[in-house]
Amino acid sequence: MPDKDGTKAQHFIDLLELEGTNVGRNIARCLEGHESLWELKPKPNRIIYFLHTERTFVLLHGFKKSKQKKTLSHIRKAENRMAIFLEEKNG
Numbered sequence: 001m002p003d004k005d006g007t008k009a010q011h012f013i014d015l016l017e018l019e020g021t022n023v024g025r026n027i028a029r030c031l032e033g034h035e036s037l038w039e040l041k042p043k044p045n046r047i048i049y050f051l052h053t054e055r056t057f058v059l060l061h062g063f064k065k066s067k068q069k070k071t072l073s074h075i076r077k078a079e080n081r082m083a084i085f086l087e088e089k090n091g
Contacts, residue, residue: 037049
């Protein structure tokens with residue numbers, strides 16, 4: 001990620017850490033149809049994550065948004081990483 005984008009992404013991650021689920025919809029939102037997955041929105045990038053415990057967020061996948069809709073492959077990648085994480089934590 002270029003420095004400017006990385007700095008912006010880190011700022012959004014810091015806000016998530018500080019505010020938790022109280023960050024505004026312009027910062028993060030639940031992915032429609034995927035109630036466990038959320039996305040941080042540091043334009044032009046996206047970071048898909050989930051809430052593991054009350055104050056623990058797991059970042060799963062980051063990508064540069066290039067179209068209006070997220071491609072299914074990015075969501076599937078995040079879902080697979082979440083499944084692996086949960087399997088390892090519970091295993």
